[in-house]
Every structure is written in structure tokens, then in C-alpha cells.
Amino acid sequence: MNATADAKPGGAGIALVTGGSVGIGRAIVEQLLAQGQEVISLADRGPGLEHPRVRNIEVDLSDRAATARVAAELAARHEVGTLVHNAGVIRAALLPEVRLEDFDALVNLHLGAALQLVQAFLPSMRARRFGRIVLISSRAALGLASRTSYSATKSGMLGMARTWALELAPEGITVNVVAPGPIRTDMFHDVVPAGSEQELRLAASLPVRRLGEPEDVARAVGFFADARNGFVTGQVLYVCGGASVGTLAL
Template identity: 55%
Template sequence: MSERPAAVVTGGSAGIGAAICRHLLDAGYDVVSLARGKPDYSHDNLSFREVDLADPDATREVAEELAKDYQVTSLVNNAGVIRPSLIEEVKLEDLDYLTNLHLGAAITLTQAFLPAMKDAGFGRIVNMSSRAVVGLPTRTSYAGTKAAIISMTRTWAMELGRHGITVNAIAPGPIVTDMFTDVMAEDSDQARALAASIPVQRLGNVDDIADATLFFLKPSSGFITGQTLFVCGGSSLGSISL
């Protein structure tokens, strides 16, 4: 096992996850990214494990391997997909998939790394939720599982605080990533209208979320736990639609 504490980031190959990994690397962390595809960036302190986190058995296997190889004291459960549909068209197999990816993987990884965190008397867990928890059309399965992340975060915070482990959630608003541009082009009239509906009058970028994540991971943030931070430009204050 490496003697240096490590941070594990799920979905670290692209979008928000890649930005979080880069910020952690700049801050001097050893970082392990878990994702289905390889990252398009490299660093001496970056490791990558290919895994489908919606597969419970594969997730359990990689979690056990990492727990043996690293002293993981920081975990960012970031990986996610949307699978949008109106309620009339919601498929329960999509709900199962998102439950495994958004909730099951976070539970499995947290369980694997808790012994190291407890031994160190220190741990930081950040779970990625979404502004969609306050309501967004076509997001039944996505918003449902992302809302469960908030409840799970609060529960873990109550259970783990005495061990020096904090657990917090971040709820991003509209952030320009591949997932966003799959829905609408960044330079489209629709995107401009969406930006205009946000109090700060712009769409978010991946560094907005990475900065918030690094704040929660700092040793000096130890008196903050069980919280959900909406990094959304104020879009959670009213109604927006995609």
C-alpha cells in the first residue's frame, strides 16, 4: 500500500470529474480516477482504473483492489448520467441503472475506504447531486436518485462525524459539459435563453464545481458536514427548464 493518502474520483475522465482530478493534482494529491473511458490528460500522480460503476460486481472488485493499494482518505462520488424521459416514458430499467450508478457505487466505494479513513481519524467524502432535485421536466429517474444522494449524505454525516469524517454534497446547476451539449449546443438560442434565466446571467463551467469540491475536501473544512451546496448560479431559487 502507498504511504501517501489518495483521493478517488469517479467519472474522472471528462467533464466535471476531470476538472476535479486536475484541481486535486495541482493541490498535491495522489488521484485515482474511476471511469469507463481513459482520460485525455496525464500526470505523474494520476492513476486510472477502467470500470463500469453501474455494474455492482465490477465496482466491488475495483473498490477492494484500491483499498489494498491506497490509503484513500478522500472520495468524490461524481460519476453520473441523465437518461431523460417524460413520466409516461420512464423505464424502470433506467431507474435501476441510475440507482446502481448514483447510489450503489457510492455506497460500495465508501464502505471499502472507511477502514482507512477511520484508522487515520480523517476522511472527506463529497457526493455529487444536482440542481434537478428541486424539479426539472424529464428527470424522474435522474432527479429521484440525485435527491436520494442528499438524504444519504446527511445520514452518513451523522454516522461518521465522530471518526473525523465529513460528508457533503454538491448540487450543480447547468454546467457546460458533454452531457450538457448532448441536450443543447452551447452557442444555441436555447442555451442563451437558459443563461439569461439564471440570476448570475451565465452557464456554469467545470471549474465552478471543482473549486467547491476542493473546499469540502480541505482538512480545514472539518466543521462542515451533512450539507448540500447548490453551485448553480442561483437557478435553484426559481424555475428553469431545458
């Protein structure tokens, strides 16, 4: 079988990346641009990448009403063929201090927004019999102290992705997950100060003996988003320096 098995009627469409203004999301936008895509970035902070093929939209994806409005507007105007749901926050707390309002916010952002966006763009994907959906989970889905809300919602992505992969595979739509480990971003450094003894200790504890960079994650996303990779679906790729096969202590 040759590459024509994954040929797409009408092309691959536009790529949409959530949380695309900074960190991992920004690197994903750059990766998709390098692969020839036109990109829409949804984010609630940062100016976003300035590029002729990038459109930046400010929205709080933990707000279900705001997410619904933006999703409906974009679905009416654009054929989104690739969706990368990267937007996320941590809200770290040990079990006695976990707040339900934080838990609900992460459910809305990590799971609810993914569902709303996929539902909005699914009719177009189905009509063209092509789609690439990539959810950005976390190595913390396997468990990490102080991450009750984060781990619960990031692991929830794995179940959603497997279910969607089974439902959508006959229509040319793949659904996969990238689960990063310790990646040097502003959000990471909010928890582990840059250049600190803690950061050095963490890097030394990883099998690869270094922390990850946003581009490490972006390249993995690029693989799943590639129009030629229609035979890969329902998979989880840990981009974690080996942390998923051992223990991780921040």
C-alpha cells in the same frame, strides 16, 4: 482553536474521483492535484488526465460486481482519504416513457456505487480518523421535467450524505454534497446543443446570466475536500448560478 484541530494522523491519503476523465470530473481531478493530492480516477470513457500523480482506471460503476472488484483491489493497496463520487448519467424521459432499466441503472451508478466505494474505504478512514467524502448531486434534485430517474437518484444522495455525516462525524470523517446547475460539459450539450438558442435562453434565465463551467464545481469540491475544513459536514452547496432559488426550464 487553530488548524491543528484538523490535523490528520498519517496525512490525508489518496483522493479517488469517479467520472474523472471528462467534464466536471476532470476539473475536479485538476483541482485536487493543485491542492497537492495524489488522485485515482475511475471512469468508463475517455483517456483520463495524464499526470505523474494520477492513476486512471476504466470501470463501469453501474455494474455492481465490477465496482465491488475495483473497490476491494484499491482498498487493499491504497489508503483513500478523499472520495468524490461524480460519475453520472441523465437518461432523460417524460414520465410515460421512463424505463425501469434506466431507473435501475441510475440507482446503481449514483447511489449503489457511492455506497460500495464508501464501505470499501471506510475502514482505512476510520483507522486514521480522517476522511473527506463529497457526493456530486444536481440542482435537478429539486425537480426538473423529464428527469424522473435522475432527480430521484440525485436527491437520494442528499439523504445518504446527511445520514453518513451524522454517523461519521465523531471519527473525523466529513460528508458533503455539491449540487451543480447548468454546467457546460459534453453531457449538458447532449441535451442542450452548444451555441443554440436554447442555450442562450437558459443562460439569460439564470440570475448570474451565464452558464457554469466545470471549474466552478471543482472549486466547491476543493473546499469540502480540504483537510482543514473538518467543521463542515452534512451540507449541500448548490453551484447553480442561482437556479436553486428560482425556477429552471430547459
